[in-house]
Amino acid sequence: MFVKSRVTTVVFDIGNVLVDWNPRYLYRKLFDDAEAMERFLGEICTSDWNLELDRGRPFAEAVAERVALYPDFADLIRAYDARWSEMIAGPIAGTVALLERLAERATPLYALTNFSDEKYGETYERFGFFRRFAGVVVSGRVRLLKPDPAIYRLLLESHGLDPAACLFIDDSLANVEGARAVGMHAAHFESPDQVERTLMELALL
Numbered sequence: 727m728f729v730k731s732r733v734t735t736v737v738f739d740i741g742n743v744l745v746d747w748n749p750r751y752l753y754r755k756l757f758d759d760a761e762a763m764e765r766f767l768g769e770i771c772t773s774d775w776n777l778e779l780d781r782g783r784p785f786a787e788a789v790a791e792r793v794a795l796y797p798d799f800a801d802l803i804r805a806y807d808a809r810w811s812e813m814i815a816g817p818i819a820g821t822v823a824l825l826e827r828l829a830e831r832a833t834p835l836y837a838l839t840n841f842s843d844e845k846y847g848e849t850y851e852r853f854g855f856f857r858r859f860a861g862v863v864v865s866g867r868v869r870l871l872k873p874d875p876a877i878y879r880l881l882l883e884s885h886g887l888d889p890a891a892c893l894f895i896d897d898s899l900a901n902v903e904g905a906r907a908v909g910m911h912a913a914h915f916e917s918p919d920q921v922e923r924t925l926m927e928l929a930l931l
Contacts, residue, residue: 732890732891733890733891733892733893733911733928733930734833734834734891735833735834735835735836735887735891735892735893736828736833736834736835736836736892736893736895736925736930737835737836737837737838737881737892737893737894737895737905737910738821738825738835738836738837738838738859738895739837739838739839739840739872739894739895739896739897739898739901739915740837740839740841740849741839741840741841741897742818742897742915743818743821743895743896743897743915744817744818744821744822744825744853744855745814745816745817745818745849745853746814746815746816746817746818747813747814747815748813748815749767749771749776749806749813750763750767751812751813751814751815752805752806752809752810752812752813753766753767753802753805755812756802756805766799766802770792770795770796770799770802770803771792771802771803771806775788775792777840777871779842779866780840780841780842780865780866780871781865781866781869781870781871782842782843782865782866782867782868782869784844785806785807785810785842785844785845786807789803789804789806789807810845811845811848811849811852814849814852817853817855818918819918820917820918820919820922821915821918821921822855823918824918824921824922824925824931825855825858826855826858827931828925828930828931829858831930831931833930834860835858835859835860836859836860836861836862836863836881836885836887836892837856837859837861837862837863838862838863838872838877838878838881838894839862839863839864839865840865840871840872840901841864841865841866842866843864843866843867844866845866846864846866846867860885861881861884861885863877863880863881863884865877868880872896872898872900872901872904873898873900873901873903873904873905873907874904875904875907875908878894878904878905878907878908878910879908882908882910889908889909889910890909890910890911892905892910892911893910893911893912893913893924893925893928893930894910894911894912894913895912895913895915895921895924896912896914896915897914897915897916898914899914902914911928
């Protein structure tokens with residue numbers, strides 16, 4: 727159970743909580759064959775490879791390494807960088823609406839995200855609601871990844887936050903458990919409606 731009287735601050739993940747990110751939004755445009763697309767994303771531009779971009783590896787370096795290994799896929803690999811913005815379909819409207827309601831109530835709002843620093847800047851410019859955050863920790867900027875306890879502590883320490891006063895919302899269960907391990911309250915994101923219920927339980931809405 728949450729302790730209502732203690733939770734005053736909400737910390738959001740960004741990808742697949744506030745914005746709808748999936749490389750398939752781009753690669754469905756580039757592949758006629760869904761199975762071939764899945765092989766490409768499962769064997770070449772993989773989730774582990776993407777995670778290193780989120781850790782701060784430069785796109786130019788990562789793309790060059792993949793192109794050298796898979797020259798037949800060079801153009802498709804380069805699209806991961808050049809057309810990255812097409813991987814974001816748009817905002818997750820229901821969650822953004824909750825963010826705006828919290829902002830109207832002057833709730834302290836922060837973000838903690840596994841995100842390439844190179845791509846964070848362009849995404850910040852694309853979505854005005856990013857300006858609602860009093861502070862953001864971007865993994866690619868600090869070269870730490872959730873669920874490493876160090877990245878949660880960095881957020882807490884750099885902004886003077888009490889972990890017991892924070893609710894963290896993330897679509898990854900491992901990241902939720904990482905937040906709980908450092909003393910934060912945390913909710914596993916499944917839908918905006920589910921998050922709204924949690925916020926109401928905590929009397930934040």
